[in-house]
Structures are given as C-alpha cells and as structure tokens.
Amino acid sequence: MxxxxxxxxxxxxxxxxxxxxxxxxxxxxxxxxxxxxxxxxxxxxxxxxxxxxxxxxxxxxxxxxxxxxxxxxxxxxxxxxxxxxxxxxxxxxxxxxxxxxxxxIARPGVSDALADALGVLDTRPLQPTTAPALDKWVVFVPVGDTDAVADAMFRAGAGAIGDYSRCRWQVTGSGQFLPGDAATPHIGTRGEIETVVEDRLEMVAPRSRRDAVLAALRDAHPYEEPAFDVLVQAALAEDRGLGRVGRLAEPTTLSAFADHVASALHLAPWGVRVAGDPDAEVATVAVCGGAGDSLLDAATASGAHVFVTADLRHHPADEHLRTGGPALVDAGHWATEFxxxxxxxxxxxxxxxxxxxxxFEAPTDPFTVHAAGDGGSGE
The missing domain is CATH 3.40.1390.30 (NIF3 (NGG1p interacting factor 3)-like)
Structure with missing residues (x-):
C-alpha cells in the first residue's frame, strides 16, 4: 500500500x-x-x-x-x-x-495547466530558467592511466549529463614536454624532450564541484604536473521556468478571448478584469498562474497579444500598457492556479x-463578494 x-x-x-x-x-x-x-x-x-x-x-x-x-x-x-x-x-x-x-517552474507545472485550460498550444517558458553552471574539463593522460583518472573524477562528481553518469569523451594523440632541472618526471629525463602517447580526456562537472574534481585529478594523475584545461560553459536556457507563451488554434478578439477565459476557468465570484482594446486581435497568449506582474516585461518581449495572470496592480499595469505591452487579463490568483x-x-x-x-473545487480565494455598481465615474 x-x-x-x-x-x-x-x-x-x-x-x-x-x-x-x-x-x-x-x-x-x-x-x-x-x-x-x-x-x-x-x-x-x-x-x-x-x-x-x-x-x-x-x-x-x-x-x-x-x-x-x-x-x-x-x-x-x-x-x-x-x-x-x-x-x-x-x-x-x-x-x-x-x-x-x-x-x-517545473514542466509540466502550474502555468502549463493554465495554458491547457485556455487552449494555448505549443508553449514555451515565458521566463526560462538556466541550466546549472558547468565546467568542461580537458585532461591529458598517458594512455595506460586514463581509466584511473576518469574514475577518480567521476567519484568527485564529474561526468553527469542529465540522467546519465560516467560520461566522457577521449581521443589519442601525441604529447610533448621538456622536464626542467628541478623536475621529478614520471616519464622522461631532465633536460631531454619527451614525446608520449596520451589520451585527451573530456567530461563536464558542476562548477560547485570544481575543487573536489581538481583534487581527484591531481591525486590520480601519474604526472608531477598534469596538463589540463577548465572551460566555463555558457549558461543555456532550459525548457522550464515561470509562465508560458504559445498560440491559439484560431485568432480571436480580446473581448471574445476574455469571455473564453471566464468560461474556461473556475472563477472566484469577482470574475476577470481586462485591460486593452476589446477589438484587438489575439493569437499569441502568455500566461502565468498566480501573481504575474513581475513578468510584464517578459510578456512584452515574447510578442504575446495578451497576458493572462493575476494580482495585477494599477500602476504597473498602467505603465505596461502605456509602453505598448500586450493586453492584460487578470483572472484571479486562485482561479489561475486551480x-x-x-x-x-x-x-x-x-x-x-x-x-x-x-x-477541492470550492474557491478558496479570500475575495468572495462582487458588487458591480452602476458603472459610474466615481467622481
């Protein structure tokens, strides 16, 4: 059980x-x-x-x-x-x-569920996370010692790529060095140029494991002074992160899309708020379940025609629209995460x-009453 x-x-x-x-x-x-x-x-x-x-x-x-x-x-x-x-x-x-x-942030996650509920297709993260920082290690090892050095680096945390471990690449070539007068070479003689058949061993490791991997490399390598490179890899975007952006199967108007949001989501009593031209075309939709005004710039950069989220504040929303950002649909915190x-x-x-x-389907949104008023100016 x-x-x-x-x-x-x-x-x-x-x-x-x-x-x-x-x-x-x-x-x-x-x-x-x-x-x-x-x-x-x-x-x-x-x-x-x-x-x-x-x-x-x-x-x-x-x-x-x-x-x-x-x-x-x-x-x-x-x-x-x-x-x-x-x-x-x-x-x-x-x-x-x-x-x-x-x-x-996970995929699928909260915003994927919201996108699915609204029929938003072919989504990608609105604000992608970046992959963990990795180092690329390149080590030159005498052919007979390659496995020992690789195993030591693996034990120190190197060689993992996703769900795969002990990942390495190697090619055999010719290495050359000249031991100095104070050297105690494992191979060769002081003052004489030495050529050795070596493997070029490559693997990745988390940057956080750099000291441990270096210590393991030095301890396992037969040379007094191992030759190696540590290359810092670029941080690449992942297929997960906050929010999602995708397309509708058929373009529509903002007014019709707002009605679609209202009918597709299990709303709290106060419904949805919409900011933008009701007749504007909507084909590309950005979404973020829960409070999403921190992603207003990302929604603009994504090329979305509308951004569906919650907890939008007056001034950020106003400034967003003034600078040409996409229309806004605030459907409520609970409703966009449900x-x-x-x-x-x-x-x-x-x-x-x-x-x-x-x-549990009953809304737990703290706002439980909606009073529409007469639509007057309030002045």
Missing amino acids: AAVGDLVELIDEHYPPHLAESWDSVGLVCGDPLDTVTAVLVCVDVTDAVVDHAIAHGVELIVAHHPLLLRGVDTVGAHTPKGRIVHRLVRAGCALVTAHTNAD PWCAQVAGVVSAWDPSLVVDV
Missing part, C-alpha cells in the same frame, strides 16, 4: 524541490512518512474548509500549492489560525505536503489507480 513518504517522493519527482525559490517553503509540512495513504485531496490553499472535507472523507494526505507555513513562523500553537490547522491535521492522521514555486490541482490528481492517479484522489 502507498505510504506518505512514497507520495512525497512522487510529488518531488514531478515538482523537484531544488527548483523552489530560496525564500519558499515546500515539501512535507506534517505527517509521518511511514503512514499508509488510501485517499488524497489536492487543493490550492489549506483552509479550515479544506481540512473539514479531508477529515470527513478519510483523507490521509493533502497536496497543496500554497505553503501553510512560510514567513516568520515561530509557533504552531493551536491558539493561532494556522497552528489550529496543523493540530487538526495531526489529530486526524492527515499529512500535508506543498509544492509552490517548484510547481510554478487547474494545477487536476494535473496533480492525474499524476497521483496514474501512479496508483487504487488511491481515491479528490480535488
């Missing part, structure tokens, strides 16, 4: 914790990794209503997008609102795991079809 720890590993596999922003808090919040799980509930926010539902339906694990405990937490006493939730979960034997900015819940439910169900997997 599935255990809490198994499901935490599954979530981490799809939304790797190392992708999370440094300020974020993701992973297991409460619960015993060894406890058995038969039912899972997926939600955006962990509220009292979510916990009520979990307890009533015998849920042993909640997977949430927003962290329950993030900044400045120094107590989970039951006298505090969030502490009360933790106590209720623990007493009910219900674990809680969160995937926040790691789920925003499609991710179905994505997670699909991941869990595919992993173990025997699990009961549910999505």
